Amino acid sequence: MKIGNIEITGRAALAPMAGVTDAAFRRVCARFGAAYTVTEMISARAVEFGDKKTWALASMEKDVGPVFLQLFGEDPASMAQAAEKLMELRPAGFDINMGCPVPKIAGNGAGSALMKDPEKCGKIVRAVKEAVDLPVTVKMRAGWDAAHKNAVEVAKCCEQAGADAICVHGRTREEMYRGHADWEIIRAVKEAVRVPVIGNGDVVGAQSARNMLMETGCDMVMVGRGALGNPWVFREINAYLTDSCTILPPPGLSELLVTMRRHMGLMAELKGEGRAMREARKHAAWYLKGLRGAAEFRRRAGQLCTLADLDRLVEDVYKANKETEETL
Numbered sequence: 001m002k003i004g005n006i007e008i009t010g011r012a013a014l015a016p017m018a019g020v021t022d023a024a025f026r027r028v029c030a031r032f033g034a035a036y037t038v039t040e041m042i043s044a045r046a047v048e049f050g051d052k053k054t055w056a057l058a059s060m061e062k063d064v065g066p067v068f069l070q071l072f073g074e075d076p077a078s079m080a081q082a083a084e085k086l087m088e089l090r091p092a093g094f095d096i097n098m099g100c101p102v103p104k105i106a107g108n109g110a111g112s113a114l115m116k117d118p119e120k121c122g123k124i125v126r127a128v129k130e131a132v133d134l135p136v137t138v139k140m141r142a143g144w145d146a147a148h149k150n151a152v153e154v155a156k157c158c159e160q161a162g163a164d165a166i167c168v169h170g171r172t173r174e175e176m177y178r179g180h181a182d183w184e185i186i187r188a189v190k191e192a193v194r195v196p197v198i199g200n201g202d203v204v205g206a207q208s209a210r211n212m213l214m215e216t217g218c219d220m221v222m223v224g225r226g227a228l229g230n231p232w233v234f235r236e237i238n239a240y241l242t243d244s245c246t247i248l249p250p251p252g253l254s255e256l257l258v259t260m261r262r263h264m265g266l267m268a269e270l271k272g273e274g275r276a277m278r279e280a281r282k283h284a285a286w287y288l289k290g291l292r293g294a295a296e297f298r299r300r301a302g303q304l305c306t307l308a309d310l311d312r313l314v315e316d317v318y319k320a321n322k323e324t325e326e327t328l
């Protein structure tokens with residue numbers, strides 16, 4: 001499949017998640033078969049002002065596979081300028097955030113608030129398209145609330161303005177992350193536009209990925225929370241979709257721990273040990289969920305400060321679980 005002129009291999013992408021999908025996690029997921037990945041959301045205004053932290057957030061030198069850089073903002077000119085500046089980081093394309101529900105973003109007219117003004121959504125897409133010679137995708141929700149589920153209208157405006165693909169998270173802004181995603185609205189968008197549609201919301205493994213593709217007719221799925229502590233989800237989905245429904249077993253204990261250690265080692269390389277270990281705490285808790293002794297290990301994960309702490313934790317988790325390795 002192609003998004004603009006970019007060839008995409010595989011049918012499951014990693015969803016952008018602020019505080020999660022940094023270069024280290026994107027790389028791990030790409031290695032396990034994510035078709036493409038998306039950065040954490042980047043503020044167009046902060047890029048304009050030359051904010052160093054924002055540049056670091058957008059950095060993608062350690063990435064593998066296509067990476068889309070996600071921008072948020074409410075002003076077409078500012079979004080276009082930011083995209084132009086960020087070209088030097090060489091993303092595969094840009095993704096426009098039209099889904100973020102948090103008051104800090106939506107309260108300023110960005111993220112999901114853009115969906116209240118479909119015409120403006122189109123203006124943003126057009127401005128960014130004109131500024132950069134790369135594919136531009138849009139990530140939206142079903143709509144603002146139950147009374148305003150206008151994803152179809154917004155998707156059409158974006159397509160007309162030149163969007164190369166549309167991703168729909170089947171919840172409204174009002175729903176935040178609660179309840180079930182409405183896959184019907186994804187199907188309606190797929191029927192309304194000709195560019196590729198990426199379905200998002202509640203895909204957590206091979207079976208739900210297949211269900212999403214079948215029930216909505218979407219071209220690809222995007223996985224968010226299902227990838228937390230579980231980057232193997234992409235390998236599982238790919239095997240299930242390509243090899244006549246092969247169900248791969250979950251990773252063994254050694255693979256799990258080696259992957260977690262590599263992921264966090266890469267974080268340390270990219271951000272420095274102290275900051276990386278603070279940020280690694282939540283990842284460690286996700287990776288260790290369900291293992292023997294998980295409650296105590298997760299408590300220790302919450303106190304990680306150094307790579308040496310991490311190595312001791314990995315060793316102790318291995319010792320406590322090794323006899324169950326075959327059954328993991």
Ligand SMILES: Cc1cc2nc3c(=O)[nH]c(=O)nc-3n(C[C@H](O)[C@H](O)[C@H](O)COP(=O)(O)O)c2cc1C
Nearest residue numbers: 015016017018040041139169201202203223224225
């Ligand atoms: C911790 C977290 C951070 C998120 N950050 C972003 C973001 O920066 N940009 C965005 O478009 N969506 C963001 N999302 C939404 C996800 O990309 C996705 O649309 C949502 O989680 C539904 O997919 P899922 O059911 O596969 O998790 C975030 C979600 C979570 C849980």
